[in-house]
Amino acid sequence: MIPAVEATGHAAAGVAAVGLGPSIAASVLQVVAVLFGGPLLVGLMAKVRARAEGRIGAPIRQPLLDVRKLMTKERVHAEHASVVLSIAPFVVVASAAVAVAIAPLVATVPALHHGADLFVVVSLLLMGSVALALAGLDPGTAFGGMGSSRAMAIGALAEPALLVAVLALSIQAGTSNLPAIVSATLAHPAWVASPQRLLALVALVVVVLAETGRIPVDNPSTHLELTMIHEAMVLEYAGPELALVTLGEAMRLGLLFSLVANLFFPWGIATTASVPRLLLGLAVLGAKTAAIAVAVSLLEIQTAKLRLFRVPELLAGGFVLAVLAVITGLVTR
Amino acid sequence: MTVALFLGALGLGLAGSLAGATLPARRRVFAAAALSSMACVVAFVGAGEVLLSGRSGAFSSSEILPLTGVNLLLDPLGALFVATTAVVGLAASCYSVGYAGNSLRSRSAAGLLPLFLTTLLLVPAAASVATFMVAWELMALTSLMLLLVEHRHRAEAREAAQWYAAMTHVGAAAILVGLVLLVGHRGGESFADIAANAGKLSPATRSLGFVLVLLGCASKAGAVPLHVWLPRAHPEAPSPVSALMSGAMVNLGIYGIIRVGDDLLGGGELWWWLVVLGLGAASAFFGALSAAASTDLKRLLAYSTIDNLGLVLIGVGAAGALAATGHHRLAALAMLAALFHLVNHSAFKGCLFLAAGAVERATGIRDLDRLGGLVHRLPATTALFGLGALSISALPPFNGFASEWLLIQSLLHGFASRSPATVVALLGGVAALALTGGLTAAAFVKALGIGFLGQPRSPAAASAHEVAPSMVAGMALLAVPCVLLGVAPGLAMAILHRATESGLGTSSPGSLHHGLGLDLAGLDGAIEPVLLVAALLSALGLAWGVVRIVARRGARSAAAWGCGRESQTSRMEYTATSFAEPLQRVFADVLRPDHDLDVTHVAESRYVIRAMSYSGQVDDVIERSWYRPVIGLVKAWGSVARRAQNGSVHRYLAYSFAALVVILVVLA
DSSP: OHHHHHHHHHHHHHHHTSOHHHHHHHHHHHHHHHHHHHHHHHHHHHHHHHHHTTOOOOOTTHHHHHHHHHHTSOEEEETTOOHHHHHHHHHHHHHHHHHHHHSOSSBSOOTTGGGOBHHHHHHHHHHHHHHHHHHHHTTOOHHHHHHHHHHHHHHHHHHHHHHHHHHHHHHHHTOOBHHHHHHHHHHOGGGGGSHHHHHHHHHHHHHHHHHTTOTTTOOTTOOOGGGOSHHHHTTTOOHHHHHHHHHHHHHHHHHHHHHHHHHHOOTTOBSSOOHHHHHHHHHHHHHHHHHHHHHHHHHHHHSOOOOGGGHHHHHHHHHHHHHHHHHHHHHHO | OHHHHHHHHHHHHHHHHHHHHHSOHHHHHHHHHHHHHHHHHHHHHHHHHHHHHOOOEEEEESSSSTTTOEEEEEOHHHHHHHHHHHHHHHHHHHHHHHHOSTTTTSHHHHHHHHHHHHHHHHGGGBOBHHHHHHHHHHHHHHHHHHHGGGTTTOHHHHHHHHHHHHHHHHHHHHHHHHHHHHHOSSSOSBHHHHHHHGGGSOHHHHHHHHHHHHHHHHHHTTOTTSOTTHHHHHHHSOHHHHHHIIIIIHHHHHHHHIIIIIIISTTOOHHHHHHHHHHHHHHHHHHHHHHHHOOBHHHHHHHHHHHHHHHHHHHHHHHHHHHHTTOHHHHHHHHHHHHHHHHHHHHHHHHHHHHHHHHHHHHSOOBGGGOOOHHHHOHHHHHHHHHHHHHHTTOTTSHHHHHHHHHHHHHHHHTTOOOHHHHHHHHHHHHHHHHHHHHHHHHHHHHHHHHTSSSOSSHHHHTOOOOOHHHHHHHHHHHHHHHHHHHOTHHHHHHHHHHHHHHHTTOOOOOOEETTEEEETTTTEEEOHHHHHHHHHHHHHHHHHHHHHHOOSOEEEEOOOOTTOSOOOGGGSOOHHHHHHHHHHHTHHHHOOEEEEEEEEOSSOTTSEEEEEEEEEOOOHHIIIIIHHHHHHHHHHHHHHHTTOOSOHHHHHHHHHHHHHHHHHHHO
């Protein structure tokens, strides 16, 4: 425990040496990367799925094309809805963008890295979820309410698993500062194979599947309202607002995949904000997240969607693994 | 100066009470509210002076109470509670001007509300057992009578008052016995004497004394399983009183635990604080879960009070446990986080209760299943309730996030403790904290989304009107700290520092703020909400600008998607009950909901159904399984005892004679 604290102290000191300009550049690069990379990951997953099922599938850049097309479409506002319905898409995108900007994705030195706490990132993601859930209830329809209710129930169960898994990582590094955790992992490669990391990894993967609405928790391509979770919430959106929601969701997916990649396999991330290191970091991040995306979509092909009331068991399993990760960490320190 | 201000505040409060009780009906509400607002402002200034300077103010008089006199001491710990109460009190007083309809307009109610407020200000300043108990009991009695103000309209208020009276008096008795034990044979009954003599008491006496005080105070703070009065009493009270109960009165339970356990007894044993931490973890989880399952707006808020006070208890327990194992700096950090969350909770819960009262005033409804669409009819109330809901869900950049982050940090670093029992307890606290986060968000998305958005589910909700400006001003006043302490939590750190130091003795949590943000010096943890807000706003602006430029076509309004149905009425909307159903089902083992499905078939065929009726409700499971048996036992004992009383005077004389003989025999 105590050496860990010292190590991260060094890491934080190293982090603080970077000037404001380069760190803002790193942040902007991260936001741009995830803004385009997130939809590309979604497209990649659809492509892998199509190929595995023997179809050719849409091009990988299809989600980006969809967003561009939706932007030019007419906006349709549901009759009884209030301003909440119109604001929510912006909140989803903005909260995801800020989370992306402060998290160590391409580089360990993004702007605001001093306050880039894991719990801040978790809360920013929660902010997007709450905004969408409220938007689902706003038009006063049965489907929107159904989607919100289910999403919040699943979120309420995923949240504890996420927080405790995050805590397991924080205890190991002696801090919950994200760049410090990543830097400390770079300094202690053996941590990656420690039992608490592996348990926390499994818990986080479960949470990521739930938060991004993938099979076995939710089916992103369902067309039946009664089986929908996320899609039911956003039924009322059309045109640019739908584009924003789609983009926001893709960015959340990109962020979560990148976080899993960097928390458990940080090598390749830029530790300074020089141009070649940033470009290398970007390329490595792209490769890592693409690998995760392929793995997730292969997993999706292999499994069937769970019945809604079996999902809590999966998430409870994630929570238990996360608690075990904390206990293992405390016992083996 | 401090003393003069504080006594002035008490005097103004009493004057308000007098004005409310004596002036004619037209003027009494305004006069009482004006005087108690002034009392709050003056008390806030006095308490602020103590908090900023760190100098306590003392006052004692032997004329006011016979035998013991009155002893007051406003130290930074007490001053923090006084200042918090003053802010909630100011908002509630302002709000009560517009709210006072038929219920709060009566002579007794108008006089009692300022008196209740005065006792709330008095309790944290009491410096002797007698003064403390008198103030505590006055607080209990005035709030009890205020709870009964609306009993003619609602029978539930009477039942709630019975529960409250029973719980609060058992609690007060426990506190009294505990404090008397701590006073012991020698020494005076002032708190300073108790603190000086604490070392001379036997460990068993100290522990017994603390446990008794803890029982009473935990019941006041709504800790599970002593919480049963809270989800009944807080909803049934008039809303300004609910806000004062949830925003100020429950705090004093925490105050009692800190004052006696940490200050007077100097920390005590490790196991005391593990018990406190356990109580907190149980309360946090149970409160959050029950709030997520509630469909009554004020009951939901009451359960969420149990949840948040549970989080505070986790912090207080962690602080005590870490101090007992020698981690004084981490202990101070946990205590500071607990106090910060307590202050924040007072702000957002006061705001939420006042907003719920505004909804009740505008529609006459508290049942979420019959609300909806209020965003169009009560925009200001909706906005303020929404702000409170976001704060309580611990979303950045509001104050709930700042204090929960600090609490998590204190637990995270508390794992450095070498005591296995402490580590296990901290783990329990962390698990409870993690579980409450998502459940609270679900509960408040339900309250805001079902209650205020969507289509109105009843005619009363459809024809509601925005409430009086004074009520909106009251709510807005409490929304200010929600935003301010969230965006700039660093501002509050110096004050909380002083309160923590005066509660825990000399230990200091170290420097905690960096500009307006939080930065745990030496612990490598920081948040900078101002920059976060700036980033969020610029991202929002950028997205909005891009959409404005890129999107080419305008907007039109259309009916919502109905999956082929021709018209959608509000009867087809999701209700609060259906919203809560998935979580209720997942946690059925804890909540044990009652379901009743009644199917009536047509007489000719079993395959044709004539009518179906469904009812479901979630009672408080602890009340049902722990309290009902005790109440049944008491009732059974009562009916046995009744046989001894048949109204015959001869028999009663015989009892007296027998009792006399027994006493004489025993004494001889």
